[in-house]
Amino acid sequence: MTAIAPPTDEELTRRAQAGETEALGLLLARHQAPMRAVALSLLGYGPDAEDAVQDAALTALRRIGDVRDPAAVGAWLRAIVRNSARMRLRDARDTPGLESLDRLHTGDDGLSYSPYPSYPSYPPYPTHLIHPERVVDQHAMRDWIWDALEQLPEPLRLVLMLRHFSGITSYREIARACEIPVGTVRSRLNQARAKLAQVLLTTATHVHDDAARLTEDSRQEAEVTLEGARRGRQPREILELWPAETELVGVLSTPGERCHPIPAMRRNREKGVTQHLRHVVASRTVTIWEMDVTNPAGSTDPCPPTLAWLMLRRNRRVQTLRVVFPGP
Incomplete structure (x- = not known):
């Protein structure tokens, strides 16, 4: 009997871009180790490295449609991790990790920045008021992501929604909003991202709310x-x-x-x-x-x-x- 070869990165990426959530889950699981290696090489062992990997995974969920060369998706994922890690090294103020990452796309020569796309259904907003949630709304994965968010405990869901989908994004602002210490914000975000990743992998084939x-x-x-x-x-x-x-x-x-x-x-x-x-x-x-x-x-x-x-x-x-x- 001839063994069935596992799907290539290109196959998984194209299936994910077509809206197949299970393919995206497999793709992230396959590249988790090299993504973590990039973060560790730049940030060393600690919570910042895990934050960079988790932010990159969430960005990939929203922006998989931007990959122009599906066979090179591994390089795209590692570049997002690298960018996230460098942002943490440059900025000591804990600026939001995903808002800038939302402008990433792959060009012919690798990763570059592009302006936010236009959103005809919304009034024109200055760049600093464009929210990642609007990018999610354009994506076939949107309902899957939000359904997974619903399954998080309420305190974890709140900090994750503030951090990645609202204008209240810095650790200090979230701490003031929730009346908890900054350290608790970081801890809850780490727990929320880890649980979200687990839920996404286990609910990829489910029917999701609108x-x-x-x-x-x-x-x-x-x-x-x-x-x-x-x-x-x-x-x-x-x-x-x-x-x-x-x-x-x-x-x-x-x-x-x-x-x-x-x-x-x-x-x-x-x-x-x-x-x-x-x-x-x-x-x-x-x-x-x-x-x-x-x-x-x-x-x-x-x-x-x-x-x-x-x-x-x-x-x-x-x-x-x-x-x-x-x-x-």
Whole structure:
């Protein structure tokens, strides 16, 4: 009997580009050792090397369609790891690893940078406001990735969504948003990436939810909620999502008291502060709405120009809301 030869890198890459999630899982598993070797050669043993490999794997999930020479996918993966490692060496501020990696593509002579692609379904955004989640939305793997995210424990899912799919990306910003130490952010991100990789490999052939529909539903909910806040009266279907047990936590809450978010929205309206939706990141139990803020003319106590709503949900209903003011 003739042995069946394993698929080549070129075959796996083309199958992955056609939307076959199992092929991409096999490809990443095959190249994990050389990817780790590159990270170790530049960063040595430690968490930074693992971060570089994990960031590269997530980037590959989103950008496999950019590989122009499928037979050379191994070099493409190693180049992404190398770039991620060099970013860590250059920047001591823990800047987000994936936002810059999203601009990587393979040209005829290797890895190079390209501008973000245009997104006709969205208004034109400056480069610093283009979110990796929009790149995921273009990819056949999108629903697989988001379905895997849903299977992570909530604390791990939240830090991963903030780090890679929102504008709150540095370790310090995430620590402030979640009210945890920076070391805990790093630990949770490492756990989240490792668990995500395991879940992706075990769910590659499953049927996945429509992540785009979930995000669009959340976007519409946000717009209706903001319009209700401007009018001073929320529609019944929105009020049902903010039951009596919903709690406002964080800097806008009153110490020692349980606060409901609706009165806080009312106070903002009375001050003349308005919010404008910029970006939505949504899973079934974690929702992030990023806002631009307009203050009334002559305000003596203006609200910062941007903020984000971090909501934890059960059966769509909001359990807690934390309003976060990202640093400059």
